[in-house]
Amino acid sequence: MDGGASDTAVDAKAAADTEKRKAWDDEARDSLHILPLSSIPLDTPGLQHARLIKNVRLQTVVEMFRDAQTGSGQVTARHLPAYFESYKDEIERDLVKLEKIGAASSFDVYSSRIELRRLNIDVNNVESLTLSDRKKAELTNYMRVFTRPLMEYVYGTEELQVADVTDIIQLFANPNREEALRNLRMMADRLDIGLNEIPQFLEEYGDIFLSLAYFRKCLDEIVPEVQRFVTWMEEIRSSAEVKRDPRQMRLLDEIARDLTDIATSITGRFESFDNRSKDFWSDINADTFRTIRELISSHHVTIGGVLCGLAVKMNLWKHRFARGGGGPNRRLEFVKSEILPGLSHIKALEQSARTGHL
Numbered sequence: 001m002d003g004g005a006s007d008t009a010v011d012a013k014a015a016a017d018t019e020k021r022k023a024w025d026d027e028a029r030d031s032l033h034i035l036p037l038s039s040i041p042l043d044t045p046g047l048q049h050a051r052l053i054k055n056v057r058l059q060t061v062v063e064m065f066r067d068a069q070t071g072s073g074q075v076t077a078r079h080l081p082a083y084f085e086s087y088k089d090e091i092e093r094d095l096v097k098l099e100k101i102g103a104a105s106s107f108d109v110y111s112s113r114i115e116l117r118r119l120n121i122d123v124n125n126v127e128s129l130t131l132s133d134r135k136k137a138e139l140t141n142y143m144r145v146f147t148r149p150l151m152e153y154v155y156g157t158e159e160l161q162v163a164d165v166t167d168i169i170q171l172f173a174n175p176n177r178e179e180a181l182r183n184l185r186m187m188a189d190r191l192d193i194g195l196n197e198i199p200q201f202l203e204e205y206g207d208i209f210l211s212l213a214y215f216r217k218c219l220d221e222i223v224p225e226v227q228r229f230v231t232w233m234e235e236i237r238s239s240a241e242v243k244r245d246p247r248q249m250r251l252l253d254e255i256a257r258d259l260t261d262i263a264t265s266i267t268g269r270f271e272s273f274d275n276r277s278k279d280f281w282s283d284i285n286a287d288t289f290r291t292i293r294e295l296i297s298s299h300h301v302t303i304g305g306v307l308c309g310l311a312v313k314m315n316l317w318k319h320r321f322a323r324g325g326g327g328p329n330r331r332l333e334f335v336k337s338e339i340l341p342g343l344s345h346i347k348a349l350e351q352s353a354r355t356g357h358l
Helices: 003-030 077-083 085-102 109-118 133-138 140-155 165-173 178-191 195-238 246-282 286-320 328-339 343-355
Strands: 034-036 051-054 060-067 071-075
Touching (some): 003 034, 051 286, 071 077, 077 085, 085 109, 109 286, 140 195, 140 246, 195 286, 195 328, 246 286, 246 343, 286 328
Antiparallel strands (some): 051 060, 060 071
């Protein structure tokens, strides 16, 4: 092989590795249950390439590697020192952070920002704590619910084509109609900010409602899976063996009821958010915006935790029973060993959010 061909092969491999790394990073950024350790300042060399993940029992583990052939290499945080024996002091310092962050109920970017700020870690310019461009594009239709009233308010139309809030910021930075400029001035007055602060307001508006769009999409994907799972679980009850055991029947009833109640409750929370955002556009002022921003932000942690818990359980179910089959005993064993552990935690999270009243 000549030098040119060799260089081409090396470049191709480097490009493939970069692409693989980007896909790995993007998956973590867009996930409810993965936190890349590259987003946290750590002292231990090599640890930045690992990820914190939630397993199906909702325990936090460190994923050291993962690929199709070897699977996922997971260790608990307290076992990390054995892997980094040359960095005893560094790993001890890092463990303090990891154990605090690992206590979070979800590793979505919004909950992670909140948890990391509590540890006085700067999150403002950390790319891994924002959604990937691909995920933002996926959320365009969800965002229209929140961008449409904005366009109508300023331009009197929703027909202007905008993909996301970045487009709107640019559009509003140079409004092309006198009426739009007048409306922007009126909005600035009502929000008690200067006209030059409108782009900053829009960025904040965009981020808060992008978070809602992200969680709404997660919800729309997870709730139908929960409903399918409950139906699949119902089929266990028809087994003669299970019918003869009242305790097993009661357990299945309780799990089905808990899953249905959690899904119904969190769906109701989103309906309340939608109603509150409509209220904002019917009465724009600084107080109503601050109220809705604080309302949504205060629910990030519980929404993320509930959706994360449901997602990891439904993902394992789909993986383990890809064809939907499985005899009654195998199904029952799966429900008891993988679905039941941690379910009370998800239920308690959702109940704690509901008692806060929307």
